[in-house]
Amino acid sequence: MSAPPIDVNAVIPPTMGALMLSMVFSSVMYGVTVLQTYQYYDGYWEDPAYMKVFVAALWVLDTAQLVTVIHSNWWYLIANYANVAALNIVPVSLAIEVGFTISIGVLVQSFFAYRVWYTSGRQFIIPLTIVCLTLATFSLGIFYAVTGQRNPVVEEIAKITWATVASLSCSMAADFLITGSLVYYLHRHRSGLRRTDKLINVLIVYTVNTGLLTSIAAMCTIILSKTLVGTQWQVIPYFLVSKFYVNSTLATLNAREKLRNMPAGMSTNGAQLELSTRPDGGSTTMVHKRNRNNHQESEIKFATVTESMADTKVLDTTIDMTSEA
Incomplete structure (x- = not known):
């Protein structure tokens, strides 16, 4: 007895449709990355060499991450066109994409851990906790990528979904700790001077928005992977996690001169x-x-x-x- 025909319309949109949309959104965010990278080197060439190397590393990793996304689309939609059986295989480019994403996370969260250390007056407990969570995120991500490629079948990879959920959970915990500690320490730096307090309010908004974007993307990835089993909708927010990390860091670096020259403002009551x-x-x-x-x-x-x-x-x-x- 022959197998029942596969309903292509029911299979392709939640798998290849999701992957294609993730490529579109990732490409848009990558354009923002390129713009912000140019603005950084154009306006902050006097920064120390290690900071310029750090920004270059983020750009290279972000570029490589987009390349893996494009390759995965090519592998499914071009190289294996009309081959429905290929939907059960996970190409190596997606495993490499996980490696690039968690590498970006390590760099960015380490940067913000240093910022917490610096802003707190060089206290070590919270920054070390953030670094430990970041390393746990990286280790779990590497385990998921390597183990998944040993037998790159969707059904087998689904058995180790717990690893990616744990990795994203550690990443969210690090983001919450970074955001909470930075808001606390920035608030402590209030001096009563109008210009300084206004600047700190802006920095607090920057900090909250940074942690909020990455945490929402990670949370959506976890929810979609658990509720829409057998689909690829979770890759859309997951591929954006690294983009949010890179752009939030570049936005923080590029905003320094603007914030430094921020006027104190003026009252409108005539007094x-x-x-x-x-x-x-x-x-x-x-x-x-x-x-x-x-x-x-x-x-x-x-x-x-x-x-x-x-x-x-x-x-x-x-x-x-x-x-x-």
């Missing part, structure tokens, strides 16, 4: 106008407007040198981590 601190380290100018007998009077005051120095020190601590404080 006070505050100008930003001069880039050369000069004093902050304050213009106070007061009404006396229905006549407006202006009074110009200058912030003390101590206040300006304190403001600069806090900015160096919270923004620029490319050199020792």
